[in-house]
Amino acid sequence: MAGAQSTAVQDLIDALGRLPGIGPKSAQRIAYHLLKADAEESRRLAEAVLTAKERVGFCQRCFNLSEGELCGICADDRRDQHVVCVVEEPRDVIAVERTREFRGRYHVLGGAIDHLQGIGPDQLKVRELLERIGTEGVTEVIICTNPNLEGEATALYLSRVLDMPGLTVSRIASGLPVGGDLEYADELTLGRALEGRRTVERSEA
Amino acid sequence: MAGAQSTAVQDLIDALGRLPGIGPKSAQRIAYHLLKADAEESRRLAEAVLTAKERVGFCQRCFNLSEGELCGICADDRRDQHVVCVVEEPRDVIAVERTREFRGRYHVLGGAIDHLQGIGPDQLKVRELLERIGTEGVTEVIICTNPNLEGEATALYLSRVLDMPGLTVSRIASGLPVGGDLEYADELTLGRALEGRRTVERSEA
Numbered sequence: 057m058a059g060a061q062s063t064a065v066q067d068l069i070d071a072l073g074r075l076p077g078i079g080p081k082s083a084q085r086i087a088y089h090l091l092k093a094d095a096e097e098s099r100r101l102a103e104a105v106l107t108a109k110e111r112v113g114f115c116q117r118c119f120n121l122s123e124g125e126l127c128g129i130c131a132d133d134r135r136d137q138h139v140v141c142v143v144e145e146p147r148d149v150i151a152v153e154r155t156r157e158f159r160g161r162y163h164v165l166g167g168a169i170d171h172l173q174g175i176g177p178d179q180l181k182v183r184e185l186l187e188r189i190g191t192e193g194v195t196e197v198i199i200c201t202n203p204n205l206e207g208e209a210t211a212l213y214l215s216r217v218l219d220m221p222g223l224t225v226s227r228i229a230s231g232l233p234v235g236g237d238l239e240y241a242d243e244l245t246l247g248r249a250l251e252g253r254r255t256v257e258r259s260e261a
Numbered sequence: 262m263a264g265a266q267s268t269a270v271q272d273l274i275d276a277l278g279r280l281p282g283i284g285p286k287s288a289q290r291i292a293y294h295l296l297k298a299d300a301e302e303s304r305r306l307a308e309a310v311l312t313a314k315e316r317v318g319f320c321q322r323c324f325n326l327s328e329g330e331l332c333g334i335c336a337d338d339r340r341d342q343h344v345v346c347v348v349e350e351p352r353d354v355i356a357v358e359r360t361r362e363f364r365g366r367y368h369v370l371g372g373a374i375d376h377l378q379g380i381g382p383d384q385l386k387v388r389e390l391l392e393r394i395g396t397e398g399v400t401e402v403i404i405c406t407n408p409n410l411e412g413e414a415t416a417l418y419l420s421r422v423l424d425m426p427g428l429t430v431s432r433i434a435s436g437l438p439v440g441g442d443l444e445y446a447d448e449l450t451l452g453r454a455l456e457g458r459r460t461v462e463r464s465e466a
Contacts, residue, residue, distance in 0.1 A: 062317055082283075085282060101307075112270055147293050150289070
């Protein structure tokens with residue numbers, strides 16, 4: 057194997073293989089693609105990586121990714137500042153935005169409580185959330201952490217510290233995905249779906 | 262959505278999404294990973310891309326990727342120059358090397374015959390292969406193109422032009438993968454496995 061691969065190619069494969077979700081095979085495939093494609097594509101990729109890293113920081117208010125002091129959502133006056141959706145990561149902001157159902161603002165915790173990894177409330181932007189609730193006149197908090205062990209632990213913790221008069225705290229619903237199939241649902245999800253059942257509205261006959 | 266994502270982040274996601282095998286979701290995941298990780302990781306990735314693109318060219322003899330005029334394999338005197346393994350792409354060289362079964366040299370065609378895509382023998386390094394056979398005293402050619410439509414067409418074409426006295430031409434075997442399951446094999450593969458059956462050696466009783 058030693059002589060088969062040049063060092064620069066191996067370095068590239070290694071660098072690509074360190075990215076999340078990219079195994080050794082994909083890394084190799086991407087490396088060869090880049091070496092075969094025109095130089096412009098490689099340059100554009102390298103530049104995009106460096107530019108993003110250089111320009112993008114965190115929003116001073118909600119800790120979403122931002123190129124300025126405030127992110128696009130916090131800077132937008134049309135967004136309802138009284139409702140705050142609490143998420144784990146910036147990517148979750150994009151996911152919620154995609155629904156077009158939410159017109160409030162966000163608060164990005166930067167992770168979830170995970171005692172095994174040594175991540176407690178102090179490692180997350182919890183203190184900053186409590187401050188915002190005081191200063192921004194927030195009346196509703198929607199806890200939108202992931203429906204897994206860490207996300208649930210975080211939601212439980214938050215629901216306790218957010219027990220304040222005049223503040224509505226809610227948690228997103230767990231249940232069967234839309235278009236999903238009862239037969240293939242795991243029992244935990246189905247259990248949650250049953251637990252969270254809603255009364256069907258009957259139209260007057 | 263407009264305000265949710267900064268331009269630099271979107272540019273990075275777009276650049277990553279153009280890579281083979283990376284969908285929009287993976288691109289987003291990788292982008293956020295890079296933005297969260299320390300600057301060193303991004304710098305290392307960008308540098309690896311640029312360095313590889315700058316340094317790596319093709320071996321003058323076999324058209325494998327190479328940082329010098331000759332690739333590591335062609336430059337290695339211990340490799341048998343009389344046996345040439347013909348492959349489609351540089352990644353196939355790595356695959357064959359990994360078997361540790363082959364001690365000859367390679368010839369990388371740079372693709373396979375694909376008339377729909379307008380790729381004929383003239384677009385591949387076929388002329389260069391024929392030249393090598395004349396000048397390097399090659400006595401055996403192993404056609405190691407992929408066992409798909411294009412690879413087979415290429416193998417058929419090569420087996421014809423390589424019909425020369427004193428030159429053994431062989432094609433890698435198609436059949437069931439080692440550890441595979443007869444039940445799950447497609448009929449084409451199983452047919453090939455039957456076609457390519459070998460007589461079992463019987464030890465003398």
